[in-house]
Amino acid sequence: MFNIAIAQSGGPTAAINASLTGVFAEASKVPLIDEIYGAENGIEGIINDRFVNLRNILTDEHDMELLMHTPSTILGSCRFKLKDHKESEDDYKKILATFEKHNIKAFFYIGGNDSMDTVLKLNGYFTEKGIDIKVIGIPKTIDNDLPETDHTPGFGSAAKYVATSLQEIIRDSRVYSIPSVTIVEIMGRDAGWLTASSCVLRANGEPAPHLIYLPEKEFSPEKYLADVKKALDRYKAVLVAVSEGIRFPGAHYDEHKDAFGHTQNAGIGKLLENYTKEHLNCKVRSIELNVMQRCSSHIASLTDLLEAKRAGEAAVTACIGNNCTGVMIILKRLSNNPYRVEMLTTPIENVANKEKKFPTEWITPEGNNVSIDALNYFLPLIQGEPVLEFRNGVPVHFRLDQ
């Protein structure tokens, strides 16, 4: 008998708890596994020995069901970068001490490319030292920027929220008789996946968003202005989807960097709003979808939630059934119609600290929209709506504390 640990890391998504549910459900079926621990605030909780016993918390099917539909991370998260163990072994020793103290033989880390850096380093350390503790990564990010995997759990729900909200913003933007430009800033750091996914509305005959700008293509303000003018000739209310990762040439950015050295690019929407107002005589507004796009579980994609859960289950199978370590679960798309996905593994060095950009061949030659291939890629990911439990008019969330 041995115990296992799970932790969650990086930015919240609507599906990260679904992956935890998957690990828990699958691990519960393995007779060799005794306790299933959750570490608070990612790897920080392992370093500092802050655990909750998930068997005490997830006591029945109803708890599991609620957790599936609760956004963000029930265990908390972190943005902690583990130093190379050759540089400093301190944290590694603490982690090992915690694992040994609790007889933990397998560690499941749900996160994005930064979190996979932790999986890589930890697995490297254990392997080098001949320590038999398995480390498995489970992908999660609304940015969809992990290599090797067709897409990442969490992305589909964010895309469904973005599409649903954009469709409503389109209706809202069309009410007055004067021409208008509405600029919607969408998350995704340096990758344009989430912004590009707004093209799904086209499947329902919606011409908006009329213009889509991604960080994978150099942004020209002059070209943008010409694009908007042209769109205004045809449409009364023009909707522009713009990635937060777009760089406006010459603009001053607040170069705040996080613990991983990523620049925080807030504000392109407002910047473009002001620029458009300066040059065009029409109503201009910018909207930031903000954290709602990563935590709106009330309009999550059922496909995404179920895949997130399957990724959690597959991680347990890979680790316990197939004796894997130092790998991340990846999703391989088998077919689009019917949509089918299989869960595989990839060595962690293939994904850690790496980033998958939106394919430039899916950007239209004009650089202001995306192709039908992109549409076909995105559409299956946003299908299906979860049935939620409501109490007093709002969805019931699973809560550990206040």
Added chain:
Amino acid sequence: MFNIAIAQSGGPTAAINASLTGVFAEASKVPLIDEIYGAENGIEGIINDRFVNLRNILTDEHDMELLMHTPSTILGSCRFKLKDHKESEDDYKKILATFEKHNIKAFFYIGGNDSMDTVLKLNGYFTEKGIDIKVIGIPKTIDNDLPETDHTPGFGSAAKYVATSLQEIIRDSRVYSIPSVTIVEIMGRDAGWLTASSCVLRANGEPAPHLIYLPEKEFSPEKYLADVKKALDRYKAVLVAVSEGIRFPGAHYDEHKDAFGHTQNAGIGKLLENYTKEHLNCKVRSIELNVMQRCSSHIASLTDLLEAKRAGEAAVTACIGNNCTGVMIILKRLSNNPYRVEMLTTPIENVANKEKKFPTEWITPEGNNVSIDALNYFLPLIQGEPVLEFRNGVPVHFRLDQ
């Protein structure tokens, strides 16, 4: 036989099309009514004779069902202030010409307190001239600031969106181990109703939002800072709900006014974020819920939608059945448990250009939250979820054009 006209005015809501559906459905039952016209862009469409024949557009139950769940105004809207006819009769003559040309004997105007000014003036003009055209107002505003009526159609859906999103933002804000303050700016111009409605989460045992600031109470930055500090002693992640109508003393506001002279108060959230950062050593973020709070039909309140429809039906009954003119439909709450509402009328002069503020007796003595009476008032308004038709992963909207 005669014809009727319907128009929509003011800011969009998730329920304004439901009221139109109600007028259409009830008018369709009246044998004396021949055509049912919709005017484009509110009273502007009447002045300029821009009509659509709703019988050609709403052809079956499915159309009606889709329209019920489509946000914003299918006919477009306006912010047009009719001059007093003693000052200038031009627009009145145009309106009359349009009505006479199309044999329109009753006009239904769905809108807020500014739109009711149009109903008041038009009815006054027709009465004075002895013209037999009835004018009826149907209330609509997410601000909930119309007098006489218990609440306004559109408000409940906005409140449900705000509560649902705040609950998700709360989950999102709690993931990291460091203390944080999240400030959410909520719409409502000079009335705090929508911001106050965020208290509904308390019914599910959620302590957040920990602080609620409304324009009905003078805002003191020093007191605010002390409130936040105290909340941080108890809660790791403090959530502040703040009305866009709050005035930060000494701050420079962009005094842009709309056609009705209302100041556009954008930016209090960002202002408070910067102020908090200056004075407190913790993570601070501000979020503007923006237009999503008035157009998120995907999380509309079923209670609200059904009441909005009933208000439309009641307007036809009042006009055709009871021969009323120069009135607005009001909602009277009969009981809370079970929640029951009846539709009545009030003379238009009781509501036009008047504003109902959030009751100060429902604000706690500390001025930073609301009472249980407020909670009991709000709770029934956000109950129930509509069953939506989805296509390609997003709700299907009823669309007239591109």
